[in-house]
Amino acid sequence: MRAIELRAPGGLDRLELVDRADPGQPGAGEIRVKLHGSSLNFHDYIVASGKSPAEDRRVPMADGAGIVEAVGEGVARFAIGDLVVSCFFPDWQDGAATIGDFARTPGDGIDGFAREAVVLPATAFTLAPRGWDAVEAATITTAGLTAWRALVVDGGLKAGDRVLLLGTGGVSIWALQIARAMGAKVAITSSSDDKLARAAAMGADFTVNYRSDPDWGATVAQWADGRGVDHVVEVGGPATLAQSIAAVRVGGHISLIGVLTGRGGEVPTAALMAKQAQLQGLIVGSRREQQDFVRALDATGIRPVVDRRFGLGELAEAFRLQEDGEHFGKIGVEW
Numbered sequence: 001m002r003a004i005e006l007r008a009p010g011g012l013d014r015l016e017l018v019d020r021a022d023p024g025q026p027g028a029g030e031i032r033v034k035l036h037g038s039s040l041n042f043h044d045y046i047v048a049s050g051k052s053p054a055e056d057r058r059v060p061m062a063d064g065a066g067i068v069e070a071v072g073e074g075v076a077r078f079a080i081g082d083l084v085v086s087c088f089f090p091d092w093q094d095g096a097a098t099i100g101d102f103a104r105t106p107g108d109g110i111d112g113f114a115r116e117a118v119v120l121p122a123t124a125f126t127l128a129p130r131g132w133d134a135v136e137a138a139t140i141t142t143a144g145l146t147a148w149r150a151l152v153v154d155g156g157l158k159a160g161d162r163v164l165l166l167g168t169g170g171v172s173i174w175a176l177q178i179a180r181a182m183g184a185k186v187a188i189t190s191s192s193d194d195k196l197a198r199a200a201a202m203g204a205d206f207t208v209n210y211r212s213d214p215d216w217g218a219t220v221a222q223w224a225d226g227r228g229v230d231h232v233v234e235v236g237g238p239a240t241l242a243q244s245i246a247a248v249r250v251g252g253h254i255s256l257i258g259v260l261t262g263r264g265g266e267v268p269t270a271a272l273m274a275k276q277a278q279l280q281g282l283i284v285g286s287r288r289e290q291q292d293f294v295r296a297l298d299a300t301g302i303r304p305v306v307d308r309r310f311g312l313g314e315l316a317e318a319f320r321l322q323e324d325g326e327h328f329g330k331i332g333v334e335w
Helices: 042-046 133-139 140-151 171-179 192-202 218-221 241-249 268-277 287-300 310-326
Strands: 001-006 013-021 030-039 063-071 083-086 119-120 125-128 162-166 185-190 206-209 228-236 246-255 278-281 306-311 330-334
Touching: 001 310, 013 310, 030 133, 042 206, 042 310, 063 133, 083 140, 125 287, 125 330, 133 278, 140 171, 140 228, 140 246, 140 287, 140 330, 162 171, 162 206, 162 241, 171 185, 171 228, 171 268, 185 192, 185 218, 185 228, 192 206, 206 218, 206 330, 218 241, 228 241, 241 246, 246 268, 268 287, 310 330
Parallel strands: 162 185, 162 228, 185 206, 228 246, 246 278, 306 330
Antiparallel strands: 001 013, 030 063, 030 119, 030 330, 063 083, 083 125
16 A cells, blocks of 8 residues: 655655555444545644654645545444545544644644555544545645634624635635635735735635735725724734734634744734734634534535645655645645
């Protein structure tokens, strides 16, 4: 069985295509999945690049999707031939968050999905949206579910709300699609006018180039009737948080989900207090929330934006594209 292994201490040149033993047949409560696709996330990148150390010979990639090949005793939810997609937290089935680390996250604390087949508990997967391929399905595990939880589960998004999205990566483009499908108005930032034009073509109501407008938070607040937006999907971290607070309305909601600009920094506490805004950190979501998200995708007909697709043996090249920041939406890997 082909697989990608990351040799310690990490680095994109330390990703190796190897032959691993076949995982065999499923036991009670398990399914065997023939994997066909994955997608890249910033979390995968920091593991693969060695910025977040992993065990030697770790199989990377948190996202995985494929076809059920065999079903173990007692599994009733899945059948042979089903397209299924993995869960970021396979042990978080439902309810409030109880996990605050990545010890059991595929591709980090345990082996991930950059391989041809797995045998895992059935509860580590959900059904994929109807009619999707494996790469499309894999985009919901991390990025899609993060956007869904930020806006819908925790944010309580409703029609007519105003949303600010930072950048045009996987989470932000997913959030754009979700917000527009639910009748919200969307502002989005980027340093690329071409990417802003693409976002506008997808339905973004307001765009701002943060390089040419360093006070983009105030600009977005002015767009939102001068009172500020209801929701901010904050993927940047310390270098963008002050602008996000400037953009949000009094009593609004900021979902802190990214550390693209660093893992620590100052929080403008006085400005946050004055806005009486809720600043909520979150990491992806539960299996139940993923199932709800899949139902919403089936109902709305939303499909993910996949910028480019690479082969399994081209994973390092895919990460270099991600590193350059030239992509729009998701980067896929298929085999």
